Amino acid sequence: MTDDDGPPIGVLDTLRATPATVRYLLGGVLVNQLGAFVQTFLVLYLTHQNMSDGTAGLALGAYSLGTAVGTVLGGEATHRLGARTTIVVAMAGSAPLVAILPLLARPGLLVPLLLAVAGAGLFAQSYRPAASVLLSDLMPDRHHVMAFSMMRIALNVGAALAPLIAAAVILLDWDLLFWIDGATTLVYAALAYRLLPRHAVPEPAAVTTTERRATGRAVYAAMLRDRAYLAYLVAITLGTVTYVQSSVSLPLEIVHDGYPTWLYSAVLATSSVVLITCELKITSYITRIPTYLAVGVGHGLNALGLAxxxxxxxxGVFVILGMLVYVSGLMTAAPSMFAHPATFPAALKARYLAAMHAVTGLAGAVAPLFGVYLWQRFGQGFWALAGLTAALAGAFAVYGIKRDADRRAAEAATELAEPVGGAA
Structure with missing residues (x-):
């Protein structure tokens, strides 16, 4: 997305153009992320409760499966019920399931535990398509990429602070982690109900015949025929697989090379600070160039950083240097990548966003298994493979986004030409 219809978009311009409802939405995302402990600490908690490693891994798998299903259902609910209702239901449903996990983490309750964990994952992630739809609908079109950058910053701030909060809470009581998680989820539900607009589903008279016929089955069938969007989803999948390696295979590499563990902590802290403080400014520059070029350059930097x-x-300096280059790639490519599904028409937007979140969740769930296996097999050569994968993700992203942009430009030109042809 480029800003061809006005002056360059600055950070202050975007902040001034941000409606109060969007500020409430982003504030709720931050509050929810601050207390999102389940996925990060579930395995540690269950092993602390003297449950086996296999049970803990099975529970994490159930949570990941729930998140993948939840994003798809969340997209469908957003289209049918509206964004605010979906967010409120998702958060209100997740809170009690998370809060009762300490009561189920004991021998003899494996099935109820897995059901609760899967349900918590389903509800917890079903809000994301709704939040993305609401964000794109409430922000002016020219600020969409910047808006998604702001959402990423809210998520990153929460992700950076949540482990610090958890470290303090664990000293008091492990169970508090899940009770706080449930409480923050309820707070988000209350904020959404009180502060977000109703944002009802469009009335039939307000949509076109094509949109009226766009049932869920028809939309997903059309998506499977859309080569440009499928290429985009492949890019998201490959990019997520490589992204996860920074938190899975990189610490293994650091320990294997004989560096102290604080080096990895320094990498995590520095990358978080850079993302939080610089991404919005970087995004203000990338909105001035074609989207396909921004995502191509960003993935190229990702590939170089991994290598x-x-x-x-x-x-050891290569660890820090690699992190800085990789994070630069994230700031260049990620805002446009995650804003892309929101550029589709209203009848498609929620479901296209849901598909993006679903493949992201699935890729994130399987990436640790593939990463550890390949790192153990190839050693340092693994990072060259990871870099090539990131470059391949960039090629798919450029193809998908450019092809979609060309198609929309052709459709717009055809629409402009139709009145002239009709008058002839």
Missing amino acids: LYGLAAHA
């Missing part, structure tokens, strides 16, 4: 990790055995 630099492969040189870590020679000097």
Whole structure:
């Protein structure tokens, strides 16, 4: 997305153009993320409760499966019920399931535990398509990419602070983690109900015949025929697989090369600070160039950063350098990548967003397994493979986004030409 209809978009311009409802939405996302402990600490908690490693892994798998299903259902609910209702129902449904996990984490209750964990994952992630739809609908079109950058910052701030909060809470009581998680989820539900607009489903008279016929089955069938969007989803999948390696395979590499564990902590802290403080400014620049070029350059930087990790055995500076290059790639590509599904018509938007979130969740769930196996098999050569994967993701992203932009430009030109042809 480029801003061809006005002056360059600045950070202050975007902040001034942000409606109060969007501020409430982003505030709710931040509050929810601050207390989102289940996925991060579930395995540690269950092993602390003397449950087996296999049971803990099975529970995490159930949660991941629930999130994948939840994003699809969340997209469908958003289209049928509206964004605010979906967010409120999702958060209100997740809170009690999360809060009762400490009561189920004991021998003999494996099936109820897995059902509760899967349900918590389903409800917890079903709000994301709704939040994305609401964000794109409430923000002016020219600020869409910047708006999704702001949402990413809210998520990153929460993700950076949540482990610090959890470390303090664990000293008091492990069970408090899940009770606080449930409480913050309820707070988000209350904020959404009180502060977000009703945002009802469009009346039939307000939509076109094509949109009226766009049932869920028809939309997903059309999506499977859309080569441009399928290429985009492949790019999201491959990009997520490589992104996860920074938190799975990189610490293994650091320990294997004989560096102290604080180096990994320094990498995490620095990357979080850079993302939180610089992404919005970087986004203000990338909105001035074609979207396909921004995502191509960003994935290229990702590939270079991952390759630099492969040189870590020679000097620890390559870990820091690789992180800085990789994070630069994230700031360049990610806002446009995650804003892309929101550029589709209203009849498609929620479901296209849901598909994006679903493949992201599935890729994030399987990426640790593939990453550890390949790292153990190829050693430092793994990072060259990861870099090539990131570059391949970039190629799919450029193809998908550019092809879609060209198609829309052709459709717009045809619409402009129709009155002239009709008058002839």
